[in-house]
Amino acid sequence: MAEIVFEKVGKSFGSTKVIENLDLTIEDGKFTVLVGSSGCGKTTLLRMIAGIGPATSGRILMDGKDITHQPPEKRDIAMVFQNYAIYPTMSVRENIEFGLKNKKVPKEERDRRIAEYAEIVGMTPYLDRKPSDLSGGQRQRIALARAMVKKPSVFLMDEPLSNLDAKLRAAMRVELIELQRRLGTTFVYVTHDQIEAMSMADTIVLMEKGEIQQIGSPEEIYHEPANIFSAQFIGTPPMNVLPMEDGIRFGVRPESIDMEHQRVDGMALYRKGHIITREMLGAEMQYKVRLSDGTTIMVRSEENDRSDLQEDSDVWIMARASRIHFFDKDGKHIGHGGPDSLLAKLGGMNE
Amino acid sequence: MTSLSSFTTEQVRELKRIKRRSWLMSYAMILPAILFLLAFVIYPTVSMFIMSLYYGNAMNPYKKFKGLANYNVRPDFWVALRNTAAYTGMALVLVMVLSILFAQWMYKSRKLNNVAQTVFFTPHLVAGVSAGFIWSWLMSSQPYGLFNTVFNALGFSTVRWLDDSSTAMFSIVLMNTWKNVGYYCLIIMSAMKSIPTEIYESARLDGSSSIKTFFKITIPMISPQLFFLLITITTGSFKVFDSVRIMTNGGPGDATRVLSMYIYDYAFERNNTLGYACAAGILMMLLMVAVTVFDFGFVEKKVHYQ
Numbered sequence: 001m002a003e004i005v006f007e008k009v010g011k012s013f014g015s016t017k018v019i020e021n022l023d024l025t026i027e028d029g030k031f032t033v034l035v036g037s038s039g040c041g042k043t044t045l046l047r048m049i050a051g052i053g054p055a056t057s058g059r060i061l062m063d064g065k066d067i068t069h070q071p072p073e074k075r076d077i078a079m080v081f082q083n084y085a086i087y088p089t090m091s092v093r094e095n096i097e098f099g100l101k102n103k104k105v106p107k108e109e110r111d112r113r114i115a116e117y118a119e120i121v122g123m124t125p126y127l128d129r130k131p132s133d134l135s136g137g138q139r140q141r142i143a144l145a146r147a148m149v150k151k152p153s154v155f156l157m158d159e160p161l162s163n164l165d166a167k168l169r170a171a172m173r174v175e176l177i178e179l180q181r182r183l184g185t186t187f188v189y190v191t192h193d194q195i196e197a198m199s200m201a202d203t204i205v206l207m208e209k210g211e212i213q214q215i216g217s218p219e220e221i222y223h224e225p226a227n228i229f230s231a232q233f234i235g236t237p238p239m240n241v242l243p244m245e246d247g248i249r250f251g252v253r254p255e256s257i258d259m260e261h262q263r264v265d266g267m268a269l270y271r272k273g274h275i276i277t278r279e280m281l282g283a284e285m286q287y288k289v290r291l292s293d294g295t296t297i298m299v300r301s302e303e304n305d306r307s308d309l310q311e312d313s314d315v316w317i318m319a320r321a322s323r324i325h326f327f328d329k330d331g332k333h334i335g336h337g338g339p340d341s342l343l344a345k346l347g348g349m350n351e
Numbered sequence: 352m353t354s355l356s357s358f359t360t361e362q363v364r365e366l367k368r369i370k371r372r373s374w375l376m377s378y379a380m381i382l383p384a385i386l387f388l389l390a391f392v393i394y395p396t397v398s399m400f401i402m403s404l405y406y407g408n409a410m411n412p413y414k415k416f417k418g419l420a421n422y423n424v425r426p427d428f429w430v431a432l433r434n435t436a437a438y439t440g441m442a443l444v445l446v447m448v449l450s451i452l453f454a455q456w457m458y459k460s461r462k463l464n465n466v467a468q469t470v471f472f473t474p475h476l477v478a479g480v481s482a483g484f485i486w487s488w489l490m491s492s493q494p495y496g497l498f499n500t501v502f503n504a505l506g507f508s509t510v511r512w513l514d515d516s517s518t519a520m521f522s523i524v525l526m527n528t529w530k531n532v533g534y535y536c537l538i539i540m541s542a543m544k545s546i547p548t549e550i551y552e553s554a555r556l557d558g559s560s561s562i563k564t565f566f567k568i569t570i571p572m573i574s575p576q577l578f579f580l581l582i583t584i585t586t587g588s589f590k591v592f593d594s595v596r597i598m599t600n601g602g603p604g605d606a607t608r609v610l611s612m613y614i615y616d617y618a619f620e621r622n623n624t625l626g627y628a629c630a631a632g633i634l635m636m637l638l639m640v641a642v643t644v645f646d647f648g649f650v651e652k653k654v655h656y657q
Contacts, residue, residue, distance in 0.1 A: 050556060052552045071555075072552075072556045073555065073557070078556065079553070079556050081552070083547065087553075087567075089568070089574075098554075098557050099556075099557035099558060102558035102563070150557075
């Protein structure tokens with residue numbers, strides 16, 4: 001159990017500043033996901049918590065105690081690396097045991113814990129195998145067991161699923177969520193994958209260029225994006241953002257758009273459009289639509305049996321007021337579903 | 352899928368012709384190598400074995416058939432064998448330990464290390480005979496010996512490097528270590544560089560001390576290269592000749608008379624003893640085969656291949 005606090009933390013590599021003046025609190029016992037594109041500083045933050053890439057300025061506190069300059073082995077943490085960092089010359093058992101031996105945990109206790117965690121990750125039959133005999137998913141499980149067996153207060157995970165195939169990744173995602181619920185430990189998880197972030201996190205920390213763009217639950221990030229970056233990072237395809245007067249922009253998610261041949265009353269946004277492409281995704285349909293002013297938007301619909309909405313047909317693009325987000329000229333979120341003054345300016349109603 | 356039966360007879364014949372041609376081609380490609388092997392390895396080995404059964408000299412090797420009598424070795428053979436073993440043991444330990452230590456020191460990319468690598472590697476390019484000459488001057492106990500000049504200036508007494516039977520062999524080992532360590536160090540270093548940094552970070556998180564990390568992670572992970580070093584240094588040291596010939600010529604007394612010196616001596620410096628030399632050569636070869644088989648049979652089990 002531990003809460004981690006970053007206070008005005010900075011990190012530079014040589015003369016390149018990656019992170020400056022960053023404040024962040026990672027809540028105790030929660031599943032926190034640091035998400036962002038590569039180079040945004042998320043892994044740098046994780047390595048600071050681990051102590052293998054210390055901050056160049058500011059302080060990091062763990063449960064109120066300053067750990068900024070504490071060596072990694074003195075911190076009560078465990079980490080799972082993207083490439084697993086399994087010791088290839090050791091058997092599965094030796095891999096799991098290595099940290100315990102270094103901590104001078106007695107033999108019986110070590111054996112008991114290895115048996116317990118090997119069982120949890122389903123690696124009991126493979127304890128005496130060498131990692132080179134095992135698959136990627138199995139190596140991943142060794143890395144997990146090796147981290148868990150230390151019973152740390154904080155679990156750090158650096159893109160642990162990105163080397164797995166899609167099916168296994170989905171399965172491991174669920175297992176990791178269950179694991180966190182069962183252990184009740186603080187998890188800090190780094191990923192560039194918004195789906196992983198949305199599905200696993202209690203709290204998402206969305207980063208870009210070394211700065212935090214938004215902190216919130218997956219629901220908040222989706223429904224109340226703090227800015228255009230946040231609005232467009234989450235969701236596939238990303239939110240459509242279109243200009244209005246005075247640098248103000250409005251956004252509407254592809255899945256929030258109604259598309260019909262006829263105008264439907266009671267909407268806030270009306271635009272005429274022309275379907276360019278139509279993709280059948282199974283449960284859903286995805287359309288690329290060109291508006292009359294030449295801009296293109298994406299539309300996503302759960303109505304997957306509409307044979308009348310074909311490529312090259314003219315349609316009405318519509319959305320309810322509550323689904324429309326407004327952003328000021330700096331890209332900051334003003335609100336959604338209002339204010340009325342902006343809703344009235346959406347225009348295109350009488351096209 | 353097309354099976355062979357779906358081709359016409361004419362096509363099958365054509366395919367077989369192509370196959371035969373490519374078979375001939377591949378043997379033609381390795382023919383030069385086979386010829387070299389026959390001419391410079393197989394033929395000399397066989398003729399050496401035949402000569403070892405005769406009494407004679409280099410001009411006339413087959414004067415009289417003696418059977419296996421030459422294999423009833425003389426006492427000085429055992430002296431030479433013991434010297435060779437001593438040389439090999441010292442060289443093996445010294446070169447292995449130093450190349451691992453230097454590699455560990457140099458494998459981080461720093462400006463100094465690039466310079467150090469060049470400095471360590473350059474001696475490997477010097478011809479063995481030249482290196483032997485230079486070092487016999489350096490180690491000389493005459494007034495022009497550089498080492499002793501420095502020693503005396505620092506207040507130490509003169510060391511009779513090559514002129515004392517207790518230090519002569521070690522002095523030769525020292526010279527050859529200086530000459531070879533850079534090359535082996537380079538091999539170890541590239542192996543160390545291929546270990547992912549995450550493994551070291553993971554070890555730090557697991558609370559492993561740097562000494563423990565070195566012995567439990569670095570050494571096992573470079574074990575294939577260490578095994579390569581073991582084989583090449585052992586076989587190389589067994590055959591040591593040029594440096595010994597130049598620096599001590601087997602002396603003082605018999606202190607540095609190694610097997611190859613013994614063979615050279617009996618083959619070319621004495622009369623009618625070629626058979627002894629050839630028998631010793633065969634024994635030396637068998638010994639090297641035995642050591643290598645032992646290495647592959649027992650030591651290699653400890654080697655971790657990726």
